[in-house]
Amino acid sequence: MLIKMNPKSLIVLGVLFLPFSVFSQFAFEGPIPPIDSGYGSFGSDSVIHEFFTIAPDSLKECDDTVSGIISYPYNASGALPVVFSFPGGSYRNYGDSDYFKAQNFYQSFVASNGYVAATAQYNSTSGSDEGCAYHWTETLVKNRSNLIDSTRIGMRGYSLGAGIANWLSLTQFNDRNWGSNGRFVWPDAGASFIGWHWDWPNDIGRQTDSGLAAMPDDVIYLMTLHDLDNVADPRCGIDIFNFMGVPDSNKEFYVIKGDTIGNYIYWATHFTQSTYAKDSSQFTAYITKHDALDYWFGTRMLHAAMETAWGNDPMAPTICLGNGDSLQTLWANGQLRSPIVSDQPWMTSFESWNSGAGYMNPCEVSWNMRQYVTANACFTLDIPELEEQESIKLFPNPSRIGQAIEIETNKLISKVEVFNLLGRTVLITDQETFKIDQSGTYILGILFEDGTTTALRFNIL
The missing domain is CATH 2.60.40.1930 (Macroglobulin (MG2) domain)
Structure with missing residues (x-):
């Protein structure tokens, strides 16, 4: 089926309907069972996935066609809150089938709980990743206003996508007031800052300490990095977190810890949240199944962020912003190691830092734009x-x-x-x-x- 909605910008290539129960389709492994009720569990709504492409737009520094997925409840009526997800750079070469397999878990989770989820392979062959991310999100907000409520928006990004989430939220929350009725940002396993290339002289202000401080106070800001991640230098995340202009009551920094139970390893590497991707050996082994860490770290935190931003359950902010409350740190009734939670993160919380082995993407990497606008981005902590x-x-x-x-x-x-x-x-x-x-x-x-x-x-x- 081919449905053209806007020939110049948005084309829906196909629709996939996933009936109840969405949860049962995902393969699972490990001794600790998945969450099947409450925060972190899949909802009861059946899910529709639409596959779309968006044409290039050089004025927005996007020179490639963008392919993506928008997922929503089968019985959706009226505009709903949306979670925009930005994957890492390794997804650039995924075909549509593999990309859907990689994103289906979180797309289905969000939509089965009554919200809209959208993701796209924004990665550009010409290097204009942020331009394509800007382009596809803005196009969906404009062309799917019947489905997407732009006053309630969450952004989550992984690896390279974490930098996109930082930059795009700071840009659109300020310039277009996206999320004015509820918003959150969750950068994971990356968090270096990405911005416009062609508009660097004008965009430079967003990279500075005062630029980060301009993030609206009502944003829920969650940053997660991983104990054994040898890709992302934690100094990048610590630098961004310390200067991000959100009050401590609305932000939290997590160090995710792995664990071994019996002979099963729960990996806390660069790919902890990246399901159906390369995981345990960082860049050599693929995983196609989920385990308890995908739920306690992944869906439960996302669920709490959505309900904190858009709901009224007092338990939700305790789970994601609890300052060490047991609801926040006691995972699987204590069977999984608790994360380190802090408003004042420090580098030696990470085994990857303590090992002294270094990182594939050190803080000084050329595309970490923070180092060009503040002399101490890679060296100091706000302690x-x-x-x-x-x-x-x-x-x-x-x-x-x-x-x-x-x-x-x-x-x-x-x-x-x-x-x-x-x-x-x-x-x-x-x-x-x-x-x-x-x-x-x-x-x-x-x-x-x-x-x-x-x-x-x-x-x-």
Whole structure:
């Protein structure tokens, strides 16, 4: 079937109807069962998937035809909130069939819960990825206004798509007031900043500290990075997160931890959220099945973000913005390792950083535009001074070389790390007392037993 809706911009190539139950179509593996009720579970709505193409538009710096999928409830009536999803760069060469297999899980999840989901292979052979992402989302909002409510929008991006989600949300939430009645952004496994190439002189303001600070206060902002990810340098994400202009009450930073149960490994790599993609060996092994981490990390967080932005259930913000609440960090009744949750992230929370092996895409990669507009994008952390932390004290303070330093806090400590301003670890301990043998300014990072973290600066005289 070929239905032309707008010959110049949008063509629907076919329609696929998935009746109830959507959930049963996805293969599953691992000892922990999937979520089958409540947050993270598939809904009861039957789902329609439409496949579309959008013609190139050089004025928007998109030189390629864009292929995509829009999914929605079978009985949809009127405009609904939409989740725009931006995949990583490795999807550039996927055919339509494989792309649908890769995106079907989250597309179906969103639509079965009563909302619209849209995704497209925005990756451009000419390198204008952001232009094509801008083009296809704007075209859908314009041509499917009967289905898409542009005042309620969520954006989630993975790897390269995380940078797209950062830039496009900052652009359209400000320029066109998209999402004025509810909006969220979820960059995952990437988060370097992407912007216009051809309009760089005018777009440069969005890359600066003050440009990031312009993100509207009502945005729900969730950033997730992964413990064993050797692709994305966590400094990129930490830099963006620290300067993103959303109050702490509306944003959260996660470090996703893997786990081993029996002989089964729950991988926390670059591809944790990228189902039907390359996973366990980072770039050599394909996966075609789902496991419990896809639900507790993936669908549950997405579900909570949607309901926080567009619903009125008080449980939803506790799940995605809970500041370490057990509803947020206790996954699978404690069978899966809890994520590290923080409003003040620090690099040594990541095993990939501690290993010293480096990253395929280091912070200094040429297309991380933040490094061109702020001198310290790849080196500094926005960490408070010791006196700003009322709940944590060091004694004595100030301290001297070789002097025993005691941490005073009312929370149980799991791990303490001290590293210098270059990010090099100088001490790791699980004790509340430690010594430093050289004068200077240091960063104290603390992981508490409830999964929360904090970081602060202190000086040794």
